[in-house]
Each structure stands twice: as C-alpha cells, then as structure tokens.
Amino acid sequence: MTTDVGPSAAPTRRAMLAGALGAAAGSLPTASWAADPEKLPSLPGPGEAFEANTLTDLARARAKVPYVAPKTNDVPAALKALSREVYETIRPAEGRAIWANRDAGYVLEPLLRGAIFETPVSLFLIEDGLVQPVPYDRAAFVSLGIELPDLTAETAFSGFRLRARFGDADGLTNFALFQGGSFFRLVAQGQDFGINARALALRPADSRGEEFPLFRALFVEVPAPGQPVVVHALADSESATAAFRLTLTPGPEASTAAIDGTVFARAEIDHIGLGGMQGSYLFGPLDRNRVDDLRAAAFSVEGLAIRNGYGEPIWRPVHNPQALQVSAFVDRGPKGFGLMQRARAYADFEDDRRHWEQRPSLWLEPQDDWSEGAVTLLEIPSDSELNENVFAYWRPKAKLAKGGEMRFLYRQHWSKGWPDPLPPEVARVCGSRCGHGSGGNRRLFAVDFEGEALFQPGDIDVDLGASAGTITRQDRFRYPERKTLRILFELDPGGERAVELRLALRRGQARASETWLFRWTA
Numbered sequence: 001m002t003t004d005v006g007p008s009a010a011p012t013r014r015a016m017l018a019g020a021l022g023a024a025a026g027s028l029p030t031a032s033w034a035a036d037p038e039k040l041p042s043l044p045g046p047g048e049a050f051e052a053n054t055l056t057d058l059a060r061a062r063a064k065v066p067y068v069a070p071k072t073n074d075v076p077a078a079l080k081a082l083s084r085e086v087y088e089t090i091r092p093a094e095g096r097a098i099w100a101n102r103d104a105g106y107v108l109e110p111l112l113r114g115a116i117f118e119t120p121v122s123l124f125l126i127e128d129g130l131v132q133p134v135p136y137d138r139a140a141f142v143s144l145g146i147e148l149p150d151l152t153a154e155t156a157f158s159g160f161r162l163r164a165r166f167g168d169a170d171g172l173t174n175f176a177l178f179q180g181g182s183f184f185r186l187v188a189q190g191q192d193f194g195i196n197a198r199a200l201a202l203r204p205a206d207s208r209g210e211e212f213p214l215f216r217a218l219f220v221e222v223p224a225p226g227q228p229v230v231v232h233a234l235a236d237s238e239s240a241t242a243a244f245r246l247t248l249t250p251g252p253e254a255s256t257a258a259i260d261g262t263v264f265a266r267a268e269i270d271h272i273g274l275g276g277m278q279g280s281y282l283f284g285p286l287d288r289n290r291v292d293d294l295r296a297a298a299f300s301v302e303g304l305a306i307r308n309g310y311g312e313p314i315w316r317p318v319h320n321p322q323a324l325q326v327s328a329f330v331d332r333g334p335k336g337f338g339l340m341q342r343a344r345a346y347a348d349f350e351d352d353r354r355h356w357e358q359r360p361s362l363w364l365e366p367q368d369d370w371s372e373g374a375v376t377l378l379e380i381p382s383d384s385e386l387n388e389n390v391f392a393y394w395r396p397k398a399k400l401a402k403g404g405e406m407r408f409l410y411r412q413h414w415s416k417g418w419p420d421p422l423p424p425e426v427a428r429v430c431g432s433r434c435g436h437g438s439g440g441n442r443r444l445f446a447v448d449f450e451g452e453a454l455f456q457p458g459d460i461d462v463d464l465g466a467s468a469g470t471i472t473r474q475d476r477f478r479y480p481e482r483k484t485l486r487i488l489f490e491l492d493p494g495g496e497r498a499v500e501l502r503l504a505l506r507r508g509q510a511r512a513s514e515t516w517l518f519r520w521t522a
Contacts, residue, residue: 039065041058041061043124044058044124045131046131046132050129055243058234058243059243062241063264063403070214072118074155075113075118076151078146078147079149080114082115083115086146087114089143090112090143091109091141092140093139097109098125098134104224105172107163109163112158113156113158117159118158121157121158121159122157124220125219125221131219134153136153159177159215160179161177162175162229167189169252173189175187177193178231182199182213182235182242183197183198184199185197185414186248186257188360188415190358191359191360191414192358194279194359195277197276198277198278199261200240200263201272201393211237211239213235218233219233239267240264240269241266242263244259245260254413263405263406263407265400266402267402268402275366277391277392278388279299280298280299280387281379283297283320284302287319295350296349297349297356298385301318302318303429304339306331309335310331313514314515315514316518317432317516318377320389322381324378324381326379327377330373331372331373331374334370335366338361340418342361342429345357354385361415362413362414363419366410368409371398372398373395374395375393376393424451425451428450429448430450431448433445440492441492441522444473444488444489447487447516448484449485449486452483454483455478455480455483459507460506461512462476462503463505463506467499468498469493469494472491473489493522497522499519500518
C-alpha cells in the first residue's frame with residue numbers, strides 16, 4: 001500500500017509548487033572551506049598493492065580530516081574554451097585506446113578535462129593486484145583543429161568512457177561513461193546514452209543548498225576476456241567521503257551494475273540520496289498544452305516505477321512543471337524503483353535527431369535492507385530537452401552521525417525494455433494522455449493498461465480517486481487485439497491549483513494493475 005495520496009498525506013508526500021533549486025542538477029559545487037592538501041591521506045602509488053579494503057580504508061581516513069577542494073582553475077585555455085560539440089570530437093588516436101592491443105572485449109578511453117568538465121580525476125589501472133596510473137600522452141589523442149597541450153597525468157583527465165563488444169557483435173560500441181560530479185551511465189547494445197546515475201547525492205532540492213560529491217579517483221581492474229569490468233571509485237565532498245565498487249556487465253537487452261558502496265560522514269548528514277538517477281523530460285502526451293513543437297514528445301524518462309516494500313507496483317508519469325515539485329513515496333524495505341523509458345517506437349517521438357526511443361530505462365534493486373525512508377522524485381521546470389530535470393533517489397529516514405558509516409548494496413539494470421518486474425496477473429500502464437475537457441478548466445485523462453489477464457473472464461473494477469475537485473466522467477474502452485483497456489475520466493478541479501490522482505484496476509480484492517499516480521497542477 002501507499003500512504004501518499006490526498007491532502008491528509010502531506011507529511012509523507014510533499015509538493016513544492018513554488019521556488020527553484022538552490023543548485024541546478026548536474027552543476028558542480030564551489031567549496032566554502034578547505035584544508036592543507038599535504039595532510040590528506042594519499043592515493044596508492046605505482047606498483048602498490050590494491051586489496052579489497054584499500055579504497056574503503058582510504059575513504060575512512062580522508063573523512064577524518066577536513067575537505068580539500070580540487071583545483072579547477074588550471075585547465076589550459078585551449079581546452080577550457082571549447083564548446084561541448086568541439087570537445088566531444090577529442091578521441092583516442094587509432095590503436096591508442098587502453099586495451100586496444102588485447103582481446104579483452106573492451107577498450108578504455110580516458111577523457112580529458114575541458115569545456116564544462118574542469119574537475120581533475122585521477123585514473124588508475126589495477127592488474128595482478130597492483131596499481132598503475134594512467135599516463136597522459138597528447139599523441140594518444142586526435143581532435144578536429146585543436147592543438148592539445150602537454151599535461152601531467154595528475155591533472156589531465158576528467159573521467160573515462162568504456163566501449164564493449166556485446167555478445168557476438170562485431171566491433172566495440174559505447175557501454176559506460178564516468179564523467180562529472182559522481183555521475184556515470186551505462187547502455188545496453190545499440191542504445192544511446194540517456195539517464196545519468198549518481199553514486200551519491202547530498203541535500204537534493206534542500207533549502208540549505210545541494211552538495212555535490214565528486215569522483216576524485218577511479219581504479220579500473222583489467223578485465224579478463226568475457227568477464228565484467230570492475231571499477232573502484234573514490235568520492236569526496238565537504239560533508240562526506242565514499243568508496244564504491246561497481247561491477248559492470250554489458251548485455252544485448254540489459255547491462256547491469258552491481259554496486260557496493262560505503263559513505264563516511266565528516267559531519268552529521270540528515271539528507272542523503274542513494275541510488276540517484278536523473279534524466280530529461282521536456283514534454284509528452286500529458287502536458288502538450290504549452291508546447292509548440294512538431295515532434296510528438298521529447299524526453300529520456302517517461303515515468304517513475306516503484307515496487308514498494310508492501311509489494312504494490314506504482315507507476316508515476318513524470319512531467320515538466322511550471323514550478324519545482326518534490327514527491328516522497330514513504331516506504332520500508334523497497335523492492336525496487338527506477339526511471340523508465342517505456343515509449344519504444346519512433347512514432348512515440350518522431351525525433352530524427354535525438355531518437356529518444358533508443359534511451360535506456362534504469363531499474364534499481366536493493367540487495368540489502370534499506371529499512372525506512374522514501375523514494376523521492378524531483379521534477380524541475382525546464383525549457384530545454386538537454387536539461388536533466390527529473391531526479392529520483394532513495395532517502396533514508398535515519399541520519400548519519402558525524403564519524404558514522406553507512407554501507408549499502410544494490411543492482412542496476414540499464415535496459416531496452418521494461419525491467420521492473422510484474423506478476424503476469426498485473427497489467428502495466430502503457431500510456432497516459434491529457435487534454436482539454438468539456439469546458440472551463442476541466443481536464444480529460446486517458447490511461448491505458450496492457451495485459452493478457454485483463455481479458456480473462458471476470459469483472460474488472462476501477463478504483464479512481466482525486467484528492468480535490470470532482471471526477472465528472474468515467475468510461476472504459478476495451479481493445480482485445482492490443483490487450484489494452486483504456487480508462488477515460490474527466491477532472492473538474494474547481495478552484496484547486498493541484499490535485500493528486502490515483503487509479504488502479506482490481507478483480508474483487510485482488511490487484512489487477514499497477515497503481516497509476518499523477519499530480520495535476522494548474
């Protein structure tokens with residue numbers, strides 16, 4: 001069950017219908033204080049052993065000393081002044097990507113600092129249990145009309161890209177990207193990069209301002225042929241340090257990341273975000289009333305799926321609000337949540353450049369007890385399809401005391417399909433639409449449920465409710481050839497500026513569909 005619908009649920013589901021983020025999602029922080037870098041525990045040196053506890057011990061030690069901000073004003077002008085488009089033309093020279101001369105099924109491409117990527121990230125390889133820094137050689141890169149400067153290995157890189165061979169496919173294609181803040185992305189075979197994952201988030205959309213942890217060092221184990229790639233990541237911020245072990249496995253239909261993370265608190269933390277993920281939503285079938293665009297839709301995220309600790313499957317379509325909205329789905333022991341791209345046809349978007357139908361869904365499954373907390377959804381006003389204005393994460397209820405540690409385990413599925421599992425008797429929402437109603441400010445909604453079980457003998461009951469206003473019309477339309485049942489209803493909000501809507505199908509007392517939730521705003 002959920003407890004987040006209707007005005008009486010205000011303590012568990014908060015709507016901020018005015019204001020803006022203190023820091024836009026994806027931007028980088030400005031350090032307010034720093035310590036002496038010489039007192040900071042150092043990274044492993046060339047030839048040193050890298051063991052299972054090396055990074056966690058390092059993160060724990062760093063959390064006991066004040067934060068040292070990375071130096072970002074030393075990016076050479078030739079790189080800093082680049083546009084994003086020109087920066088992205090910088091590539092490894094032929095045969096110079098790491099592992100290009102091995103039959104590993106992967107190549108690793110270091111990414112230089114430049115354009116908006118100013119934070120230095122130390123890159124290391126781990127082979128036979130020993131650490132080797134990734135060197136910088138400007139002859140190992142090519143670019144369009146750019147003379148690359150000489151750089152040191154300590155200050156050259158901002159992250160890396162992994163290319164992989166998917167199954168028996170010819171050649172190597174995009175698989176993973178680690179760059180900016182504590183962000184990383186994966187794709188399945190043939191997909192374009194879409195949703196960003198965040199290893200750690202602190203105070204998202206908080207009135208005190210968001211704090212953005214940064215990857216400071218990335219250690220990549222040299223993979224054996226046919227085996228996953230293991231990445232060890234050290235993150236750092238004013239309030240915390242963190243160590244992550246990510247096991248990355250490419251797949252034709254879904255790529256996975258198994259993540260083992262531990263956070264160490266420099267100060268008390270009362271708003272932490274685990275399993276963060278963000279994508280873009282400009283417009284779609286639910287909110288075309290303010291859009292003048294020849295495309296059918298423009299988004300990399302269609303909605304938030306949740307399988308809560310009570311076993312209830314929830315589908316919450318996202319939208320582009322006129323003011324920041326925050327929704328908290330209070331839970332205990334969630335089974336999973338994710339930002340989904342369910343629209344998979346060209347006709348869903350008709351975008352010949354972006355091809356949103358090729359972007360991955362991202363589903364997260366905790367692998368240990370996440371106890372009490374809330375799946376939290378931020379929807380940020382946006383006028384650009386390039387803004388990643390939809391952000392979801394798990395917010396634990398418990399605070400992390402200064403000097404405390406928090407370990408967590410989860411698995412991510414970056415998929416072409418709908419990786420959020422449902423029992424066969426439970427229908428899935430396959431479409432949501434909204435338009436002008438019969439008059440005044442009334443709104444007409446159409447929600448499509450898809451599933452074989454909807455057309456088996458027996459009555460289907462509709463459970464529809466609104467937190468305010470009046471439902472003035474309700475109809476259903478059956479489409480057996482598509483295994484789809486459409487529920488059409490009209491909302492008269494009266495003088496209300498926001499209404500929470502809830503819709504589900506039942507067979508008697510048995511659940512027959514996901515629970516569709518939506519917040520309509522004037």
